Amino acid sequence: MAGLGVKICGVEFKNPVIAASGCFGFGQEYAKMYPASVFGGISLKGMTFEERQGNPPPRIAETPSGMLNSVGLQNPGVEAFLKHELPALKGVDTVLIANAAGSTVESYAALVERLSDSDVDMVELNISCPNVKQGGAAFGVTCESAASVVKAVRKVCKKPLIVKLSPNVTDIAAIAQAVEAEGADAVSLINTLLGMRIDIKTRRPVLKNNVGGLSGPAVFPVAVRMVWQVASRVKIPVIGLGGIEKWQDAVEMMMAGASAIQVGAAMFYDPYAPIKIIDGMNQWLDEQGIKDVNEIVGTVQPW
Amino acid sequence: MEPSVFQGSYPVVRKTACAKQIYDFTVHCPDIAQTAQAGQFVHIKAAGFTLRRPISICRIDREKGNIRIVMEVRGDGTAQIAQTPEGGMLDVMGPLGHGFQLLEPTETAIVVGGGIGVPPMLETVSHYGKNAAAILGFRSASAAILEEDFQKAGCQVVLCTDDGTKGKKGFVTQALKESLEQTKPSIIYACGPLPMLKGVAALAKEYGIRCQVSMEERMGCGIGACLVCACKTKRPDGETGYSHVCKNGPVFNAEEVVF
Incomplete structure (x- = not known):
């Protein structure tokens, strides 16, 4: 059995597979099928300081090899999270990552400050949600705004800080460098790509929010390309996500430069996908005679 | 677990x-x-x-x-x-999801199904047998399904079609009202199109009868993790917010749902 453990910003993960934010709730729901402890880590549902109701339904649409969603960061707010959700995760053997979003620099900072005193292991700063009218992706699309929010959050964040990047930009590596310069400990990418579908019978968008975020296998090559570009321009660890559904995708993403990977939409059609990915990687590493999964990170040999 | x-x-x-x-x-x-x-x-x-x-x-x-x-x-x-x-x-x-809350089989129930909302009522009605009545609505005779199965379950069956090609002509809500005028069941269960559910919920309220409705929404994970299948509901504190059909539902108490 190969070593599957990875260390990101000093935090030990027993394997490099992390549940992607928004796809695993607050870690309780899939416990009806298997324990959350199968994951190296779980990135919890994106939260804000105050409760948010999210967008009106329909919030989801099928797309070729993927899906659009427009949940709009529905969450109970940080106090309800700390009171009701986090205690339920006590004792679960996995790295807990709080995904934090806001609508102003101040609201991001206030939220992260509150999370810093809790038992979460890491904070993933969400500057890339495409489904909220204020904040969210607006912060992730220019180097200046991304830097400003990371700078403010860094001052109050006592946990390792991951910044989750938007793919809806011209040069994602420049944004990664900007947040690295302000003290981000790692970056995760990609969040969803902005998309739209129209029902030709009603001439109405399928999503009530008109537009939404595209995820699933359709975005995987975009994610691999962006992870590869970012990994070559920053020194901090890169966490790769976007359309990973099988162990081969996870290996590919790590070869592109990801130190760990996240699985999201794949769980909706194959709830056991994360377990299959972990087992598949393990077996492949053994077959290849590779003793440690870290050895494959960034090993793509570009032409 | x-x-x-x-x-x-x-x-x-x-x-x-x-x-x-x-x-x-x-x-x-x-x-x-x-x-x-x-x-x-x-x-x-x-x-x-x-x-x-x-x-x-x-x-x-x-x-x-x-x-x-x-x-x-x-x-x-x-x-x-x-x-x-x-x-x-x-x-x-x-x-x-959460299914219908079944009372003792000796209690009386009316199940109301509309179109493809009819099938989930069959298991429910079987629990009550002869103590249940089923009011089933379809567009027309050609769309009618499961009538025999409901009869075999031992309940009284009232069939309605929008065009009158089978059973009573008209909506299930009319048949429900007529039934409630004669006898009040312990509980009403309903599944079907939104206007039907809204009508059934209003009748249940009018006659003071407990009512559960099964809701539908486009869904992602199905297990409560992704929060896409939002349904507007009233909370105990009176505030409204989005519950989720896959986790909190698909069956809700009718008075919770904001139609």
Whole structure:
């Protein structure tokens, strides 16, 4: 059995597979099928300081090899999270990552400050949600705004800080460098790509929010390309996500430069996908005679 | 925690076409059948599609380890699922959601089903047998399904069609009102189009009878993790907010739902 453990910003993960934010709730729901402890880590549902109701339904649409969603960061707010959700995760053997979003620099900072005193292991700063009218992706699309929010959050964040990047930009590596310069400990990418579908019978968008975020296998090559570009321009660890559904995708993403990977939409059609990915990687590493999964990170040999 | 939701490839032991674009499947899935409850649903994978399709459970046979689902072709995904032949395999996840709250079988119940909302009422009505009445509504005679099954369950059956080609002409809400004028049941259960549910909920309130409704919304994970299947509901504190059909539902107490 190969070593599957990875260390990101000093935090030990027993394997490099992390549940992607928004796809695993607050870690309780899939416990009806298997324990959350199968994951190296779980990135919890994106939260804000105050409760948010999210967008009106329909919030989801099928797309070729993927899906659009427009949940709009529905969450109970940080106090309800700390009171009701986090205690339920006590004792679960996995790295807990709080995904934090806001609508102003101040609201991001206030939220992260509150999370810093809790038992979460890491904070993933969400500057890339495409489904909220204020904040969210607006912060992730220019180097200046991304830097400003990371700078403010860094001052109050006592946990390792991951910044989750938007793919809806011209040069994602420049944004990664900007947040690295302000003290981000790692970056995760990609969040969803902005998309739209129209029902030709009603001439109405399928999503009530008109537009939404595209995820699933359709975005995987975009994610691999962006992870590869970012990994070559920053020194901090890169966490790769976007359309990973099988162990081969996870290996590919790590070869592109990801130190760990996240699985999201794949769980909706194959709830056991994360377990299959972990087992598949393990077996492949053994077959290849590779003793440690870290050895494959960034090993793509570009032409 | 012992697993209570399962996913796998299960054999179709029986398949029939029961009306235009409506198919009746019996699937052998002992683990799912063992824990399934009336009003819960299963989430079915269509080959070549990303999202599973939620389909309500029509009948549960724990002894044989089977569940029965009656589904309508609505689009390309459900058309793909409907092509699965008898003897073929279906990728099923379940049982999911909260089902109907069943009272003692000696209590009386009225179940109201509209169109493809009729199938999930069959398991519910079977619990009450002769103490139940079923009011079933369809567009026309050609769309009517499961009438015999409801009769076999021992309940009184009132059939309505919009065009009067079978049973009473008119909506189920009219038939429900007539029934409530004569006798008040302990509880009303309903599944069907939104205007129907709204009408049933209003009647239940008017006559002071407890009512549960099964809601529908486009769904993602099916297990409560992704929060896409939002349904506006009233909280105990009176505030409204979005609950989720897959986790908090699909069955809600009618007075909670903001129609």
